[in-house]
Amino acid sequence: xxxxxxVVWAKESSGDYLAACTLTKxxxxxxxxxxxxxxxxxxxxxxxxxxxxxxxxxxxGFLVPVELDEKNYxxxxxxxDRLSPLALTTYVAFSMVCNFRCSYCYEVGxxxxxxxxxxxxxxxxxxxxxxxxxxxxxxxxxxxxxxxxLLFTPLIISLLSKLKEITTILxxxxxxxxxTNGYLLTxxxxxxxxxxxxxxxxxxxxxxxxxxxKRRPLKKGGKTFNVVFRNLLNVALLDLPLDIVCRISFDxxxxxxxxxxxxxxxxxxxxxKIDPYFGSITQTISxxxxxxxxxxxxxxxxxxxxxxxxxxxxxxKEKGFSIPDFFTLxxxxxxxxxxxxxxxxxxxxxxxxxxxREDLAIGDIFSNKPRPINYDFMxxxxxxxxxxxxxxxxxxxxxxxxxxxxxxxxxxxxxICHRQMLEKIYRDFLPLQFSN
Numbered sequence: 449x450x451x452x453x454x455v456v457w458a459k460e461s462s463g464d465y466l467a468a469c470t471l472t473k474x475x476x477x478x479x480x481x482x483x484x485x486x487x488x489x490x491x492x493x494x495x496x497x498x499x500x501x502x503x504x505x506x507x508x509g510f511l512v513p514v515e516l517d518e519k520n521y522x523x524x525x526x527x528x529d530r531l532s533p534l535a536l537t538t539y540v541a542f543s544m545v546c547n548f549r550c551s552y553c554y555e556v557g558x559x560x561x562x563x564x565x566x567x568x569x570x571x572x573x574x575x576x577x578x579x580x581x582x583x584x585x586x587x588x589x590x591x592x593x594x595x596x597x598l599l600f601t602p603l604i605i606s607l608l609s610k611l612k613e614i615t616t617i618l619x620x621x622x623x624x625x626x627x628t629n630g631y632l633l634t635x636x637x638x639x640x641x642x643x644x645x646x647x648x649x650x651x652x653x654x655x656x657x658x659x660x661x662k663r664r665p666l667k668k669g670g671k672t673f674n675v676v677f678r679n680l681l682n683v684a685l686l687d688l689p690l691d692i693v694c695r696i697s698f699d700x701x702x703x704x705x706x707x708x709x710x711x712x713x714x715x716x717x718x719x720x721k722i723d724p725y726f727g728s729i730t731q732t733i734s735x736x737x738x739x740x741x742x743x744x745x746x747x748x749x750x751x752x753x754x755x756x757x758x759x760x761x762x763x764x765k766e767k768g769f770s771i772p773d774f775f776t777l778x779x780x781x782x783x784x785x786x787x788x789x790x791x792x793x794x795x796x797x798x799x800x801x802x803x804x805r806e807d808l809a810i811g812d813i814f815s816n817k818p819r820p821i822n823y824d825f826m827x828x829x830x831x832x833x834x835x836x837x838x839x840x841x842x843x844x845x846x847x848x849x850x851x852x853x854x855x856x857x858x859x860x861x862x863x864i865c866h867r868q869m870l871e872k873i874y875r876d877f878l879p880l881q882f883s884n
Contacts, residue, residue: 449489449506449513450489450511450513450514451511452469452509452510452511454509454518454522454840455467455469455840456468456470456840458874458875458878458879459879460879463480464478466478466878466879467483467510469508469509469510470774470840470842470843470844471522471843474509476505476510479496481495485502486502486511489511489514491503519835522835522842523835526779526828526846527828530784530828531785531826532584532785533585533785533786533787534584534585535585535586535588535623535786536576536583536585536588537589537781537786537787538576538588538787538788538789538790539627539800540572540590540591540592540593540607540790541594541597541791541792541800541803542564542592542593542594542597542600542603542607543561543562543563543564543597543600543603544560544562544563544594544792544804545562545563545594545595545596545599546594546595546599546629547596547629547631547632547666547667548664548666548667548672549666551662551663551742552663552697552699552742552743554732554733560804562791562793563600563603563792566603566606568792568794569610571794571813573610576588576611576614578816581618583786585786586620586621587621588620589623589624589625590607590622590623591626592604592625592626592627592641593627593789594627596628596631597628598633599632601637601640608624608645611644612644612645621645622644622645623645624641624644624645624647625646625649625650626641628650629652629664629676630651631672631676631679633649633683634679635682635685638683638686639686647690647691648690649692649693650693650725651676651679651680651692651694652697653673653677653680653694653696653709654697654698655696655705656673656705656708656709657671657674659702660672660676661673663701677712680722684717684719685719693722693723693724694713694723694725696724696727697727697728698726698728698729698748698756699728700746700747700752701746703756707763707767710767710769711767714767714769723770724764724769726760726761728756728757729747729748730743730747730849731743731744731747731855731856733804733805733855736855750866750868750869751868751869753869754872755872757873757877758873758877762880765883771880773881775874777844777866778845778846778848778849779847780849781799782798782851783847785826789802789803791803794812794813795809796809796811797809798810798825799850802851808821808854810822829847830846830847830862830863830864833847834846834847839867841870841871844870845866845870847863848866849864
C-alpha cells in the first residue's frame with residue numbers, strides 16, 4: 449500500500465497530527481509514530497497502528513494500492529459524479545428585478561430588468577419534462593433565485609405546481625431551495641413552498657444593523673436589517689424540517705463586524721436552527737473595469753481570504769455554531785452535465801455570474817441543442833490541468849472558478865490556482881475543527 453496523494457496533514461498543538469483525505473472526506477488523528485506507519489504503507493512494519501487500524505485507514509482512502517494511478521482514479525470519480533448525475537440541479541432566476549441595491553451586486557450593469565411570464569413558464573415546464581424523461585434522475589432540485597424571487601411568488605407557485613405533477617408521475621423527488629434577501633420572507637410563503645418540497649432557505653445578512661444596512665439597502669433607499677432578521681427568526685420558529693442558512697458575505701469592509709452578528713443570532717435564535725455560512729465577495733464583470741467600484745476596492749486577495757475564513761470560523765465555533773469538516777471551492781456546477789441556470793428570457797447558463805452575458809449562454813429552454821461553448825465548459829480543461837500536478841486539493845477545488853479565469857485572464861479556458869490559500873486554510877482549519 450502507499451499513502452494517497454490526496455492526504456493533507458495538520459499538526460495540533462499537542463504534537464499529534466490530523467490527516468484529512470480530500471477525496472473521501474475522512475479525517476483521523478495520529479501520533480507521530482502512527483503517522484510514520486501510515487506514510488510507510490506496510491502493514492507488517494507498523495510500530496503503532498494495529499492491523500485493524502491500518503486496514504481502516506485503507507478503507508477510508510488514506511492508503512491505496514501501490515499500482516493504482518490516482519490521477520486516473522480521481523478523474524474517474526469526478527467524471528462519474530459530474531457526467532452521470534442522479535439529480536437535475538437547476539437555478540431558476542424568475543426575474544432580474546430586485547427590491548435591494550446591494551453594493552457588490554454582479555447584476556448591476558450586466559443584466560436587464562427582465563421577468564418571466566407564463567409563456568416562459570410553460571416552455572420551462574416542457575424543458576423540465578424533456579430532461580426528466582430522457583435522463584436517469586432520482587431528484588429534481590430547483591433553486592429559486594433572482595433578482596429577488598419572492599417578488600414573484602405567483603410565478604414560483606405556477607412553476608412548482610406544474611413540476612410537482614410531472615415529478616410525481618415520473619417518480620422523481622422534487623426538492624426546492626430558496627435563495628432570498630429575506631425582506632419578503634413570511635411564514636405563510638414558506639408554508640406554501642414547503643408543500644412543494646422546500647427543504648432549505650438561504651438568507652443573507654452582512655453584519656449587524658449598521659453594517660448590513662450600508663451594504664444591502666432597499667433600492668429606493670431604506671434600511672433592511674431589522675425586517676430581514678425578524679423574518680429569519682420567525683421562519684426558524686416554524687415546526688418544519690427546514691435547513692436555514694444565514695449567508696454572511698465578507699470582504700475588507702465588514703469582516704470585523706461579523707462576530708457581533710454571530711453573537712446576535714446566538715442570543716435571538718432560540719431554536720438553534722440558523723446556521724451561518726461565510727462567503728467571500730468576488731469580483732464581478734460589471735465592476736472589474738471600474739477602479740472605484742465596491743468590488744475593486746474591497747475584494748480580498750488569497751492570503752486575506754484564508755486569514756478571514758479561519759478568523760470567522762473560529763469565532764463561529766467560539767459562539768457554539770457547528771463548523772464544516774472541510775473547506776471546499778469545487779468542483780462547481782460549470783463542469784456538471786445537468787446543472788443549469790435558467791434566466792428570465794429562457795437562456796441557459798452554467799453559472800449564476802454568467803447571467804446577462806449571452807456569449808456565455810450554453811443554450812435555451814426552447815430547444816435541446818447546446819451551443820458549442822457548452823462543450824468547452826464540459827471538457828473540464830482546468831480540472832485536467834490540476835490532475836497533472838501533485839496537488840492534494842484537487843478533489844475539493846476541481847480546477848477553480850471558470851468565471852474568475854474569464855475575468856482575470858479574459859478566457860474561460862485558463863486556470864486560476866488557489867493551492868497556497870487552501871494549504872494555509874487547512875493547516876489551521878483542521879485543528880480548529882477538533883479543538884475543544
